[in-house]
Amino acid sequence: MTTSFLEKNKWATLRSRQNLWNASKKLAYPSVMWRLPRQSDKHFLSSFNEIPKKTKIDFEEIGSGFAFSPFVNPDGTETFFLKADLHYLFKETETDERLEEIISPTSINPQFLELMNDLGNHSISIPQENLKTTTHETQKEDFIRLVSNGINQIESGLFQKVVLSRTKHVILSSDFDVVSVFDKLCKTYPAAFVSVVSLPHLGVVWMGASPETLVSQDSKGIFRTMALAGTQSAFDCEGNLIKPSEALWRQKEIEEQSFVTRYIINCLKKIRVREFEEEGPKTIIAGNLMHLRTDIIINTMDINFPQLATVMLDLLHPTSAVCGMPKIPATDFILANEGYNREFYSGFLGPVNTPSADGLTESHIFVNLRTMKLQNNVATLYAGCGITADSDAEKEWQETEMKTQTLGKVLNNEV
Numbered sequence: 001m002t003t004s005f006l007e008k009n010k011w012a013t014l015r016s017r018q019n020l021w022n023a024s025k026k027l028a029y030p031s032v033m034w035r036l037p038r039q040s041d042k043h044f045l046s047s048f049n050e051i052p053k054k055t056k057i058d059f060e061e062i063g064s065g066f067a068f069s070p071f072v073n074p075d076g077t078e079t080f081f082l083k084a085d086l087h088y089l090f091k092e093t094e095t096d097e098r099l100e101e102i103i104s105p106t107s108i109n110p111q112f113l114e115l116m117n118d119l120g121n122h123s124i125s126i127p128q129e130n131l132k133t134t135t136h137e138t139q140k141e142d143f144i145r146l147v148s149n150g151i152n153q154i155e156s157g158l159f160q161k162v163v164l165s166r167t168k169h170v171i172l173s174s175d176f177d178v179v180s181v182f183d184k185l186c187k188t189y190p191a192a193f194v195s196v197v198s199l200p201h202l203g204v205v206w207m208g209a210s211p212e213t214l215v216s217q218d219s220k221g222i223f224r225t226m227a228l229a230g231t232q233s234a235f236d237c238e239g240n241l242i243k244p245s246e247a248l249w250r251q252k253e254i255e256e257q258s259f260v261t262r263y264i265i266n267c268l269k270k271i272r273v274r275e276f277e278e279e280g281p282k283t284i285i286a287g288n289l290m291h292l293r294t295d296i297i298i299n300t301m302d303i304n305f306p307q308l309a310t311v312m313l314d315l316l317h318p319t320s321a322v323c324g325m326p327k328i329p330a331t332d333f334i335l336a337n338e339g340y341n342r343e344f345y346s347g348f349l350g351p352v353n354t355p356s357a358d359g360l361t362e363s364h365i366f367v368n369l370r371t372m373k374l375q376n377n378v379a380t381l382y383a384g385c386g387i388t389a390d391s392d393a394e395k396e397w398q399e400t401e402m403k404t405q406t407l408g409k410v411l412n413n414e415v
């Protein structure tokens, strides 16, 4: 057996995720930590190129890494790809975390090793030197006006559905620590895709707990996507968790979600894929909220279509869960009227071609929802809601408030 990089460099005792995160941050390496839904393993990946390349994700060609796309990405080429120069898996044990190497670096900057030694287990907080934040915060009256304008456009026939969004600022406490907040999100939201992405060349960190798979393809060639939409609180007025089987949905949410299912099925029709399993819609819990979800599952081996994930990623983004129906007039309306740049909110993100236990690879791409951008000492939280002809602007504002609470509660230590 070959000696691993860790053994050769006697890192065995200096292996905490905090150390890795801090050392990568100091050297301005783009880095990411993630935890897949309903799994306990935590992943850490670093890219040794300071500026990650922008490229279209072709799962057949691209190798192992992490994809991070903005909302506006019409031909897919705006996607950052963080190549996996180092990829470690942290398995929880009763007392500690056990590290496994997924991708071991072939060579490493000696400074990285030094930093790993020097930094110990201390956390590095977000730099406080520039207290100004660059992202605009949406005011309630502006959002109400925006939603009313969206409803008017639906009534005039411009589109049938549009997803409109807003931002909210939370000032970070001086002891804010990325790794502990990531761990807390993992614990609080076991069914979510929890991630934290650091892009030092842009001076930002994005963190979130997404409930929505965009495309996933496992090592056995099983492809999955989902239509997720329609929102209500997961708690009744006395604060008790509602059983998903007892959730009641209005016509508005049922229609809003069916637009997304229809959109996905139309994408499959375009590429003449007719053999798919459709499960749902069913009610699912996503943290403090409930949504309606339809799962679409395809065995790519059975239909002899190994490149399905690549083709569908291209066709699906942005789905009607984050954009609208039809897509083009809804996108134009969002860009002209929302009043801020969504950047990576409602884009997509996730691990690409991760080596799996059976010696093959798997990819899991999620929609970047329930997300926040950390810059200087401010977290910008993002939330949107599907507007249809039956929307009520005040209720839509309340819905975005609930959505920002998914991360807000963790930031404010309310969970």
Ligand SMILES: C=C(O[C@H]1C=CC=C(C(=O)O)[C@@H]1O)C(=O)O
Residues within 6 Å of the ligand: 163, 165, 212, 228, 229, 230, 231, 291, 320, 321, 322, 369, 370, 382, 383, 384, 385, 386, 403
């Ligand atoms: C756009 C968001 O959520 C989408 C996913 C689930 C439910 C949604 C809704 O009810 O509007 C949205 O389509 C967001 O969380 O910012």
